[in-house]
Amino acid sequence: MAERKTLANIHRRRCARHAQLRPLQLLILIAALLFPAAVRAADVALVPGGATWRYKDDGSDQGTAWRAAAFDDSGWLSGAAQLGYGDGDELTVVSYGPDPANKYVTTYFRRAFNVGDPAAFTALTLELLRDDGAVVYLNGNEVWRSNMPAGAVTAATLAAALVSGTAESTFVSTALDPALLVAGTNVLAVEIHQDSPGSSDLSFDLRLTATSDAPIVALTRAPYLQLGTPTGVHVRWRTNIATDSRVRYGSSAADLNLVADVPASTTEHEVVLSGLTPATRYYYSVGSTTETLAGGDAAHSFLTAPPPSATGPTRIWVLGDSGTANSDAVAVRNAYYAFAGSTPTNLWLMLGDNAYEAGSDADYQTAVFDMYPTMLEQSVLWPTIGNHDTAQSPNPPASLPYLAMFSLPTAGEAGGAPSGTEKYYSFDYANIHFVCLDSMTSDRSSNGAMLTWLRSDLESTTRKWVIAYWHHPPYSKGSHDSDVDTELTQMRTNALPILEDYGVDLVLSGHSHDYERSYLIDSHYGLSGTFISSMKKDGGSGRVNETGAYSKPTAGIAPHEGAVYAVAGSSGQIASGPLNHPAMFISLMNLGSLVLDVDGDRLDVKFLRENGVVADSFTIIKGPPPAPSALTATAATATSVDLQWTDTSFNEEGFRIERCTGTIATCDGNPAGYGLVVETAKNATTYTDATASGATTYSYRVRAFNGGGASTSGWSNTAAATTPQACDAPSISVQPQSTTIAPGNGTTLSITASGTAPLEYQWFRGVSGDLSSPVQTATFSTVNVAPAATTSYWVRVTNGCGSVNSATATVTVSACSYNVSPLSFSFGASGGFGSITITTSPSCNWSASFPAGDTWISLTSSATGSGNGAVSFSVAANGPAPRSSSITVAGTSVPISQAAAPPGTPVGVNARATGPAQVTITWSAVPGASSYEVERRAAGNAILTRIAATNSFVDNAVATGTSYIYLVRSLNGGGPSASSAPDLATTIMFTDDPLTAGKQVKTVHMTERRNAVNAVRALAGLAPATFTGTAARGTIVTVAQLNELRVALDAALSILGLPTGGYTAIGQGQPIRAVHFQEILNRVK
Amino acid sequence: MRRTLILTLLSLAVSAPLLAHQGLHEQIAAVTERIRHEPRNGALYLRRAELYRQHHQWRLAARDYERAHRYDPSLEPVDLGKGTMLLERGRAAEALFPLRRYVRAEPSDARGHLALGRAYAALGRTPEAVDELTLAVRYTPDPDPDLILERARVLAAADRRDEALRTLDEVLATRGPLIALQLAAIDLEVQSRDYDAALRRIDEAEASSPRKESWLARRGEILLRAGRPMEARAAYQSALDAIAALPPERRSTRAMLELQAKLRRALEDD
Secondary structure (H helix, E strand, O other): OOOOOOHHHHHHHHHHHOOOOOHHHHHHHHHHHHOHHHOOOOEEEEEOOOOEEEEEOOOOOOOOHHHOOOOOOOOOEEEEOOEEEOOOOOOEEOOOOOOOOOOOOEEEEEEEEEEOOHHHEEEEEEEEEEEOEEEEEEOOEEEEEEOOOOOOOOOOOOOOOOOOHHHHHOOEEEEEOHHHOOOEEEEEEEEEEOOOOOOOOEEEEEEEEEEEOOOOOOEEEEEEEEEEEOOEEEEEEEEEEEEEEEEEEEOEOOEOOEEEEEEEEEEEEEEEEOOOOOOOEEEEEEEOOOOEEEEOOOOOEEEOOOOOOOOOOEEEEEEOOOOOOOHHHHHHHHHHHHHHOOOOOOEEEEOOOOOOOOOOHHHHHHHHHOOOHHHHHHOEEEEOOOHHHHOOOOOOOOOOHHHHHOOOOOOOOOOOOOOOOOOOEEEEEOOEEEEEOOOOOOOOOOOOHHHHHHHHHHHHOOOOEEEEEOOOOOOOEOOOEOOOOHHHHHHHHHHHHHHHHOOOOEEEEOOOOOEEEEEEEOOOOOOHHHOOHHHEEEOOOOOOOOOOOEEEOOOOOOOOOOEEEEEEOOOOOOOOOOOOOOOEEEEEOOOEEEEEEEEOOEEEEEEEEOOOOEEEEEEEEEOOOOOOEEEEEEEEEOOEEEEEEEOOOOOOOEEEEEEEEOOHHHHHOOHHHOEEEEEEEOOOOEEEEOOOOOOOEEEEEEEEEEHHHOEEOOOOOOEEEEOOOOOOOOEEEEOOOOEEEOOOOOEEEEOEEEOOOOOEEEEEEOOOOOOOOEOOOOOOOEEEEOOOOOEEEEEEEEEOOEEEEOOOEEEEEOOOOEEEEOOOEEEOOOOEEEEEEEEEOOOOEEEEEOOOOOOOEEEOOOOEEEOOEEEEEEEOOOOOOOEEEEEEEOOEEEEEEEOOOOOOOOOOOEEEEEEOOEEEEEOOOOOOOOEEEEEEEEHHHEEEEEEEOOOEEEEOOOOOOOEEEEEEEEEEOOEEOOOOOOEEEEOOOOOOOOOOOOOOOOHHHHHHHHHHHHHHHHHOOOOOOOOOOOOOOOOOOOHHHHHHHHHHHHHHHHHHOOOOOOOOOOOOOOOOOHHHHHHHHHHHO | OHHHHHHHHHHHHHHOOOOOOOOHHHHHHHHHHHHHHOOOOHHHHHHHHHHHHHOOOHHHHHHHHHHHHHHOOOOOHHHHHHHHHHHHOOOHHHHHHHHHHHHHHOOOOHHHHHHHHHHHHHOOOHHHHHHHHHHHHHOOOOOOHHHHHHHHHHHHHOOOHHHHHHHHHHHHHHHOOOHHHHHHHHHHHHHOOOHHHHHHHHHHHHHHOOOOHHHHHHHHHHHHHOOOHHHHHHHHHHHHHHHHOOOHHHHOOHHHHHHHHHHHHHHHHO
């Protein structure tokens, strides 16, 4: 709704500018008041440019009747000039028909206008904008044609020439005779002709100006609307010269067919229009009975208030402390105009300090009438008094400009109780009761006239909403402190208890030059420090998409359900303050105004900043929430029913769900059968009733509630569902068990489940829940499996009620095991063969190996195999040292040891007595022998063995005079060798007179020999030999005796296995020599 | 009057563009700055004096009133301001002189008569108070109910209840059923023991009022005072019945709950 720069507006401003009340101009006005004759004549726009015309653009031939003043053009279209098409500058685009190449040649226009006294005019000027040609008729008579051929003109007549270029927007003019005018209604009729059917454009506008020498009446204050009701409104304006007052009005700007007059001559005009139709748009013009000064266009129109029962949308604009008349006020205004767009403002409020500094008439002209002319002429303003409106005086004069310029109810004319004063009043608009209080000049005491009236007024109202406003805010920590300032404190302590007791919804104030907006609060009448949390009826933001709208349970007015308090004193300026009142939800140091939208049970408030940003908003919703809709009920299982509905409300605290057992028809016929199921939280749209029984039909209904349940919506539709027969879903009592199997083996998995029969089983490979690998044909409670590798299995059990998955059972296939036997081998030095048996599963492979360097071992069978088998090997004969190795079969190491070969038989065994009781045996060392075993045989076959580490042994365990046989065996790891040849040793010590060669054998020699032989004979187990002869001294040893020795000895030696004979032959009679006895000695040693 | 209007307009014309859109402090500062440039402009001193008075800075206000008078003795509103200030300070006797001077100079300015009437009332000089308040009403085209009531109270204090009632009735007759005036009239009639008149008034008000209970309760009180207890009880009961018939949200206001309790007590006491 910008201030349109139409010609009409420009003309109005030109008139208004004649008395622009800046100080200098104020002086001029004063001079004019003192010396009224100073104003002289001027032109009167009988038809201004940009006026609204009736038009006919259907290509019809209207003949001639249309030119007459009395022609009925009510069926024609209507639009404001400039009219036409094709140039882009038309305010009203008319039609040229369906074929752009063959446009309508003629378009017709008509306009009626009123002339009071034609005789007052000395000149009449017609100015015409035409493209291409035109013929003008005044009151049925042709008064002018422009760019048209002479002669008769029909609908087909083309214009004389093309109009193009600047001529398309240039007015051509002619003078007319003022006598052509008649007193009363005059009609201009104009036909515009194209120069060709293919013309690209059409343009039409017209100005008819009359000149008069009489003093010209001008508007010094444009029309503004006051005291609107469903059936009436006050139209006020001011002129420079006193005249009577006339308002023309009607349902069309081009047809203001109704008139309201006030005959008294005045400059302060006020005409009451009554008998109007509610919620109807009326167009109007203002002036006198002789001329129209303004109006007759779309801008001068208003919408009457709707009937009391109306609940439709109402838009209210609220300004506070807007009277600065500066760029800030302009910005706030323009922001609202842009915001509102084409949405009409049904009414607007001013919260005081409407015109700085002192609320003088001049201040108001500048700050209100010059600032908001468009709003003033289209929407009723309802102001309140601020301190600056009375120049700070609590006792202003009765001539206070505020009281003079506004028409406000005193007798309840607009609804409400009569107040008897314009300083405070009330009015109704649709379902809203507005209360305006005077916090500046009236008695603010509880039993004063104003608050006594307030009680009576609020008692009487039947509207749904109560919005109260006054200048001094009850709560503020802005540029004014409600804890300190008297007016603020008194309004809070005296007025609020009454307002809240009667259910006020919204309280608006200014005075502090900021924006502060409270929570939904109640019963806070003390200082700010006494505000406590319980005074918040709702401590949220009040925003629908945040904590939710403020909800008041009662649809109409109810006490102490909470109110929102807003300080909106920043419509013209901002001033600093702490902005920390605890009752406030938000406090802003921003310019702005309030936009209220009331629609039925909902009030939306926005704080619109000067830059177009909505810096705050909140919503109040009254009454029970609307009923939820589209309820559906679906039986999910035998014991549960899923409910779903549509949440249609913004202010519910929750939803109540009720259930009835039975069909919808049954339950609806017996509402008492419904019982509570649950109360959900707000914004819920689903619920599952898990308390149902199987095979049962249930009906459900839902409703929203708030006010702690005290306020409820209607019921939703009823929805029913029938649960299926109950059954027990499958459950598993024994899960399949994991197990381990040997490779190549199988196992059986099983499960125990219960539930309503029949139960179906399906086994799967994988972890529980993985359906990708079913075990085909595994559809029983047991399954035989023989996996080659470790595999998991699970089973799903299903019945008509549901299904259940088992746990995962893992069949682990173990690794191959081998049994090897024997686990060791020992071989003698000669070697041999061995065999190792392998016992294992048939599929288990094995192999055998031994260290490569151990060549004395050879496999004689295959080194690999599978399943049971055997590995054979041979061990070669060993050498002199023991050795060992191992053969690894199926991973088992089987040690193999081999003894060394035994050593050779000792040779050269020589046993000799080396003492009376000592025999020393020596022999040749045997390679590879680690030791020797000396065996001594004594008489009686007593055997004694001793170990000799080296190749000699001294036997000290002999008896004197005894013969022994000695054998020697060599020893090593291979065992003992064979025994050596025996050797005899006798411990008879022979004289130390040894019988040497050449030496005579003595008796001793013989005795010794004989004893030795008998020792030998004893060893051999023979009786001692008896020897002949003695061996007395000096006896010659005979050969016989020698032979006796020899025979006796040999006999023993033979038994002993010792060599015999081999004696040196000696015949009889030969001398016995030493050698002969040495031989004996040698044998018996 | 015309001269006063012109001078007032002149002063506003001078001051309007000079003063920013500010609070009292800022306005005082702005006027002070202007005075610095025009130290002999009586209108400016008058303006500042009024601002000081609004701010209860009496000494400064008094000083500026004096200066305003000194520099422009023709500024009659100085006397009004001075007198009003003295009255506000509780110095009614001192207020008489400037206020009388003002009403002599501006006899048709209701504010002067109102202030003078209040001064007389504060001094107990009721007849003079009545006269001045009567003039205040006369010179106020559409006197507020506050003014009507103030005059009626002063008249009643002067034992001129009949006249007070007439005043109230005149206004009620022309401007409709203004509740504060109706109640004041009833009180006057009760004080005058003209119970029947009070009851008639109540009946008329109750008949045309959408809400009956308060009127019925008052009726009961008056009947009781009139020595008509049975009728009083009936009225009390009717009031309770009217409350009971209200919708719950109307019935549950604190005012109605208190009235209910009061009516029940009254019935119990009787």
